[in-house]
Amino acid sequence: MSMALVPRLTFASAVLAAGVSCTPEYDITGEPVNVDPGQVTECGFTPVTGTKISEYDCNPVFSGTDEEWGYNVGGVGFHVTEVLGHPFYQMWYTGTPQNASGYGNIKVGYAVSGDGTNWSSHDANPLLGTEPGQWDQDVMQGQVVVWDPSFKQYVMMWGGFTVAAGNSGVGVATSPDGVEWTKNPANPVITSDDAMASNLSMCWPLTMNRTSGGFTAYIAAIDAIDMMLGADSCNIYTMSSIDLVNWTINPSPIMSEPFDIFGPPPTGPDSKGVTSAAVVEYEGTLYMFYTGFTEWTVSGSVRSATNITVNLATSFDGGFTWVKDPGNPLPINLTSQGQVSSIAAQVVGSRIHLWVGDEYADLDAQAIGYFYYEPDIADH
């Protein structure tokens, strides 16, 4: 009897045990993951009073690498790839050797991060760069990278120029893996002459987005006729393309009032224009984070933008009309002089992650700060 009962009791106990042990220890939410960045970073984030922005407590998160070719880091283009719904961060950055002087010798490297703060550079760096005799032999700047799911490739856009010839343009390159890049043989796909055909004097490219119909790029330019009358504000214009080679420029600026030679000069934190921008879509609204400036500094034949701050504009109609944020300039620049150099943005879950290039006094160098913006919350 006892021998027959034992297995029955064992069976019952085992079934019970199996029922307990095989119950999943996790909850399947049926919703996309929405990780709070502060959960995965070494330091926390502190709200910036009066804004929807929080700032990483241990900024900067990137100031350079130990790579010999890229000791001095210039522009940085960011991208986010979510692996199983969790953001991993990618950046393509320009750099020059420590003792580089003059123009040229600018290369592009690639680095990745699991938390947006600790970066690993690729062994194959540098991946591409300026080349003597090419249209962009002297300067390669403002690079931005997007993922094109249709062709399963990364697309990079940058601005370049040859100083002596006074030529400037926009180049594009593609890569299946972010490492092996092929410059488009039609580069520069936009030249200063192309812009002039639309009655524009191009300042520099700002950013590019992948859209359902192809690509939309934003450039800073000055209306050529207005320029002859004294206008010197690099306003924002859009251009579109389905093949990255043939671009159609919209000759009407966005977010700027028509130039009035008899009127008062433009005012505000972007009175002289925009130096960089990032456009993202969240819940049907377009958010443009951009760096505006109020002064030009002239050095020889080159003019540079100064007194640069971070600003925000939103569009509820797909980018046709934009509304500047009443809180502009956003109080996330480090210095009162406004030495912000760049901005990048990516939507991750319910937040828009921001990377802002700024002058860090303790480093005596430009470096990248990490922030995020929460569209759905009230101001801190």
Added chain:
Amino acid sequence: MLRLVTVPLGLAVFLGFACTPSGGDGVCTQMCRVLYQDCEYAAYPDFDSCLNGCLYNIEEGADVDTQFECVSAAAEDNCNLFTILECENEYGAGS
């Protein structure tokens, strides 16, 4: 004796089936072991968060079986994060 031996064997077979993760659960568990436990990527605050992301990706049409093969190969290459990102681009929910 015969009866005593047979029943535990049946139990073992039953429990084996009952507790082996099936379908996406199994692949997700294995893939998250690689990403969270083996490679220790900071992107995942915990194991469950990784699992939830994986299961959501299955709902969105991701080819997690092939992605797991790709991720495993990258993990054996010193947890090559550059490659793991391309695994997502190639087989993930947005591919």
